[in-house]
Amino acid sequence: MSASYTNPTLKIFFNGTIPLGFVTCNPGGITVTISDGYGNTINQVINLPTVINTISGYPIDLSATPLNLLSNYTITTTACITNSEDGSQCQTTLTYTVQNQATCPPLEFETTFNTISYSLGVLTPATYVVELLSSCGDTVPIASNTHVVPSASTVLGSFTGLYSLTNYIIRVKVQLYSADVLINETVCPCIPATTSVGPCIAPVLDGSPVITPIVL
Numbered sequence: 558m559s560a561s562y563t564n565p566t567l568k569i570f571f572n573g574t575i576p577l578g579f580v581t582c583n584p585g586g587i588t589v590t591i592s593d594g595y596g597n598t599i600n601q602v603i604n605l606p607t608v609i610n611t612i613s614g615y616p617i618d619l620s621a622t623p624l625n626l627l628s629n630y631t632i633t634t635t636a637c638i639t640n641s642e643d644g645s646q647c648q649t650t651l652t653y654t655v656q657n658q659a660t661c662p663p664l665e666f667e668t669t670f671n672t673i674s675y676s677l678g679v680l681t682p683a684t685y686v687v688e689l690l691s692s693c694g695d696t697v698p699i700a701s702n703t704h705v706v707p708s709a710s711t712v713l714g715s716f717t718g719l720y721s722l723t724n725y726i727i728r729v730k731v732q733l734y735s736a737d738v739l740i741n742e743t744v745c746p747c748i749p750a751t752t753s754v755g756p757c758i759a760p761v762l763d764g765s766p767v768i769t770p771i772v773l
Contacts, residue, residue, distance in 0.1 A: 558570065558572075558634065558636075558651040558652075559653055560614075560653050561614075561655070562630065562655050562657050562658075562659070564626055564657075565618055565620035565626055566616050566618055566619070567591070567616070567617045567619055567630065567655065568613075568614035568617075569614055569615045569632060569653075570611075570615075571608055571610070571636075572609065572610055573609060573610070575606060575609065575638055576638075576640075578641075579639060579647070580606070580639065580640075580641070581605050581606070581636075581637065582637035582638065582648070583602075583637070585602050585604075586604040586605060587602070587603055587634050587635070588602055588635075589602075589632060589633070590632070590633050590634065591617070591624065591632050593624045593629070594625070594628040594629055594740045594741030595625050595740060595741075597622075597623045599623065599624060601617060603634075605636060626659065627657060627659055627660050628657060628733070628740075628741045629654060629656055629742075629743060630654070630655040630657065631652065631653075631654050632652070632654075633650070633651065633653075635648055635649070635650045635651075636649055636650075656743055656744060657743055658743060658745055658746070660681045660683060660731040660743055661729060661731060661743065662677040662679045662681075662729065662731075662745075663677070663678045664676070664677055664678075664727065664748060665678075666727060666748070668751065668752050668753055669752065670721035670722070670753045670754060670755040670756065671717065671718060671719045671720070671721060671755070672716065672752075673689070673715060673716045673727070673750050674714070674715040675687065675714055676711055676712065676713050677704070677711065677729070678711055679704075679706045679709060679710055680709045681709075681731070682706055682707050682708055682709075683706060683732060683733050684703065684704070684705050684706070684731075684733075684734065685704045685730070685732075686701055686702070686703050686730040687701065687702045687704070687714055687727065687728075687729050688700075688701045688727070688730065690727075690728055691725070691726065692726060693726050693728070693747035695726075698728075699716075700716050702714045720752065721752050721753065721754055721755030722751070722752060722753065722755070723751065723752050724749060724750075725750050725751070725752070726747045726748065726749060727747070727748045727749075727750055728745065728746075728747050728748070729745040730742055730744055730745070731743040731745065
């Protein structure tokens, strides 16, 4: 089981094989539970044989549900199939977490030889942690800036003291809090940024700059 989300539609995908002669234990289908970071939950009954291995998946419009449209989602189900001829049964519990990137703000940046300056077009009140990384898989950032944004605005920030002509990664984490408790964190896609070539430094000899005479 996997899933994808494009506000407000959640699509659930099932892949695998149902052996010949097997049907779902519940004739109505399997029950899928979807939970958000705020404790809201919905149940959806899905006819597994009709959606398994389909490219389009099973779409659910979340706008008509109590689920928060800006939260991450945890999807769980127990898929159970049975063979009525010999009574054999097979089941497995599946879990999948969807990173909801609907809150990820557009990011623009400019670079110099030792600085990366950025701007975020924030629409959703939240805490935005902007990290500077060496690679997208890093868990410990080189530097990070935290912006607590109470309303829609443009957020400015920068990273300084960087190496020239070096590849970096900018990553934004969107954190939602309730009563000072972190209830949802979305990790946005990594954005590559490269600093420019640094200024030329005059060569030195015995601690003094080398002066080249001009012949007229």
